[in-house]
Amino acid sequence: MGRSVPGKDCLRGSSLREEQWKFRSLWFGIFVILLLFATVAYPPNTLPVRSMNIVLLAAAVWHLAIFFTPLAKKLGSTYDVVAIFVDIVFITWIVRLTGGFQSELVVLYFVELLLAAFFSERVQLLVTLVFSALGLCSSILTLHPPQNVQNSTGGVTVDLGHWKPEDLSALGVRTGGLISVYLIGYVGQWLRGRKPEEKTIPVTQTQATPEPLAEKPVVLKGREEPSDSESLSIISHELRSPLTILRAYTDLLMDPNRQESTGEIVSKIDEEVGELSGMVENLGAILDERKFSSTTAFEPLNLASLMQSLVEKHRSLSDQHQFVFECARREIPIHGDRPKLVRAFSNILGNAIKYSPSGGGIRVHVDLRPGEALEFFSASSTSVLPSHPFAVVKISDSGIGMSPRAISLAFEKFKRLDPERTQGIPGSGLGLYLARKIIEQHQGIIHLDSLEGRGTTVTVALPTRLEGGLVGQ
Amino acid sequence: MANKKILIVDDEPGVREAVIKVLAREGYSVIQAADGSSGVSLALRERPALVILDVLMQPMSGWEACRVIRQMKEIAGIPVLMLTGKQSVKDKITAMQVGATDFLPKPFRNQDLKLRVKRLMGQTVQSF
Numbered sequence: 001m002g003r004s005v006p007g008k009d010c011l012r013g014s015s016l017r018e019e020q021w022k023f024r025s026l027w028f029g030i031f032v033i034l035l036l037f038a039t040v041a042y043p044p045n046t047l048p049v050r051s052m053n054i055v056l057l058a059a060a061v062w063h064l065a066i067f068f069t070p071l072a073k074k075l076g077s078t079y080d081v082v083a084i085f086v087d088i089v090f091i092t093w094i095v096r097l098t099g100g101f102q103s104e105l106v107v108l109y110f111v112e113l114l115l116a117a118f119f120s121e122r123v124q125l126l127v128t129l130v131f132s133a134l135g136l137c138s139s140i141l142t143l144h145p146p147q148n149v150q151n152s153t154g155g156v157t158v159d160l161g162h163w164k165p166e167d168l169s170a171l172g173v174r175t176g177g178l179i180s181v182y183l184i185g186y187v188g189q190w191l192r193g194r195k196p197e198e199k200t201i202p203v204t205q206t207q208a209t210p211e212p213l214a215e216k217p218v219v220l221k222g223r224e225e226p227s228d229s230e231s232l233s234i235i236s237h238e239l240r241s242p243l244t245i246l247r248a249y250t251d252l253l254m255d256p257n258r259q260e261s262t263g264e265i266v267s268k269i270d271e272e273v274g275e276l277s278g279m280v281e282n283l284g285a286i287l288d289e290r291k292f293s294s295t296t297a298f299e300p301l302n303l304a305s306l307m308q309s310l311v312e313k314h315r316s317l318s319d320q321h322q323f324v325f326e327c328a329r330r331e332i333p334i335h336g337d338r339p340k341l342v343r344a345f346s347n348i349l350g351n352a353i354k355y356s357p358s359g360g361g362i363r364v365h366v367d368l369r370p371g372e373a374l375e376f377f378s379a380s381s382t383s384v385l386p387s388h389p390f391a392v393v394k395i396s397d398s399g400i401g402m403s404p405r406a407i408s409l410a411f412e413k414f415k416r417l418d419p420e421r422t423q424g425i426p427g428s429g430l431g432l433y434l435a436r437k438i439i440e441q442h443q444g445i446i447h448l449d450s451l452e453g454r455g456t457t458v459t460v461a462l463p464t465r466l467e468g469g470l471v472g473q
Numbered sequence: 474m475a476n477k478k479i480l481i482v483d484d485e486p487g488v489r490e491a492v493i494k495v496l497a498r499e500g501y502s503v504i505q506a507a508d509g510s511s512g513v514s515l516a517l518r519e520r521p522a523l524v525i526l527d528v529l530m531q532p533m534s535g536w537e538a539c540r541v542i543r544q545m546k547e548i549a550g551i552p553v554l555m556l557t558g559k560q561s562v563k564d565k566i567t568a569m570q571v572g573a574t575d576f577l578p579k580p581f582r583n584q585d586l587k588l589r590v591k592r593l594m595g596q597t598v599q600s601f
Contacts, residue, residue: 240580245490245491247581248583251582252583
């Protein structure tokens with residue numbers, strides 16, 4: 001069962017996962033249903049059965065208390081000891097249901113505990129399957145021990161006996177017992193929080209510690225869009241970090257006894273001013289977001305030349321990266337809002353630079369493709385016309401890549417993901433969000449593929465014909 | 474010899490670097506962590522004389538880290554200076570509720586940080 005030690009949870013990060021709570025609730029529900037079933041199926045007509053039911057009831061209450069009250073926090077490691085005791089009682093109960101003591105069930109349970117604690121899910125599954133198979137073979141041999149029988153020719157044959165319906169029933173019950181024990185271990189592993197890695201919510205949302213509005217967490221759960229007040233508080237926080245650094249270095253600069261050189265301090269200040277400027281630019285675009293529909297000014301554009309000029313601009317900004325621009329056509333006509341598209345592609349190119357190591361390659365490929373050929377088209381919910389050609393821009397880098405979770409939230413507002421891996425890389429979590437908004441304004445599709453440690457490819461498809469009749473070619 | 478070790482916990486490397494620069498010049502030995510949970514672990518291991526905590530961090534916020542520090546008897550007595558976003562009444566109440574010793578709004582002046590650190594060093598907080 002859920003043997004996550006509360007004290008240790010606090011140290012690990014204290015993020016009570018949503019799924020963990022769901023599974024705790026699910027597991028508790030299953031436990032209660034089984035308990036009710038046992039009570040009905042085995043009327044308390046004997047002292048041992050009555051005692052067992054009392055113990056089980058106490059166990060259920062105990063689980064309820066430690067799962068859904070703050071008691072678990074106070075118990076610390078005692079929680080583990082008691083939870084194991086409760087599990088043993090539960091196993092005993094299964095043994096009773098399955099008609100007799102089966103040592104393999106108890107041994108398997110402890111194997112599950114060890115596997116869940118020290119090994120991965122796959123190892124646990126493999127060993128459990130092998131163990132279950134051995135247990136079943138053992139059961140079959142116990143039910144029908146092979147006997148050597150003299151045959152008519154004087155030789156010896158092995159007689160496996162004749163199966164009776166009650167034998168099959170006993171085997172079925174025993175198999176059920178093994179499956180039950182496996183499920184206990186498996187659900188237990190989920191409860192330990194190993195399985196669900198996504199959608200973390202901060203403890204402050206589930207526990208009593210009050211969290212002022214201004215200190216709402218940056219990472220929002222699921223695909224929620226932050227409210228206006230949350231956005232403002234996040235923006236305020238985001239701006240405060242570079243301001244803090246700027247103030248620290250300007251104070252140092254004014255200190256006559258400083259040990260750092262002026263050049264070193266000015267370089268830091270310059271770095272932070274650059275960071276602040278990028279934030280302000282993106283924030284300006286966010287403020288304009290609501291005016292998108294009324295202010296978007298579409299005009300005929302040549303995407304090939306626009307992308308080429310953007311690549312040249314970024315090449316001049318970063319001589320640490322190898323840019324490759326590929327476009328087989330001299331002209332790729334679309335209708336679009338030039339400043340907004342420049343903002344969107346600059347954000348994507350900026351990310352490619354930020355998340356690629358020095359010397360890493362950044363490839364920009366531009367082409368014209370029929371709508372039907374867009375393999376990711378079906379996954380999109382935009383209202384583009386699939387029969388029309390699309391201008392497709394692929395921007396690939398050889399950077400640090402993204403985790404599956406980060407990919408799923410990459411286009412959300414204020415999502416700064418994989419904090420451990422992106423530590424030290426400046427960013428506000430607005431770049432890709434803005435890019436998505438702009439591309440959607442152009443009835444286009446934006447798609448992201450990434451492998452951790454291998455790099456990221458962002459694909460943008462823009463229709464050459466806009467809904468409403470504008471033709472770009 | 475008096476313990477002059479300070480732990481700075483902030484998810485922004487630039488802020489950590491700036492704080493380290495300022496405090497190292499005052500003769501303090503500064504260790505660092507990037508989030509609340511590793512900060513608490515480091516505090517348990519290194520037993521600093523002062524913990525400086527940023528508030529908004531993932532996966533464990535500064536408020537939560539402070540609360541955990543106050544619950545662990547080995548480190549419950551260490552003074553905690555919170556680097557808060559703003560100096561509102563709500564923040565002050567929260568700081569008191571989680572057991573913070575003092576708090577400093579961002580962006581702060583180096584002199585302000587040095588004075589507060591000097592005042593808090595060596596101060597032992599009553600166990601909560």
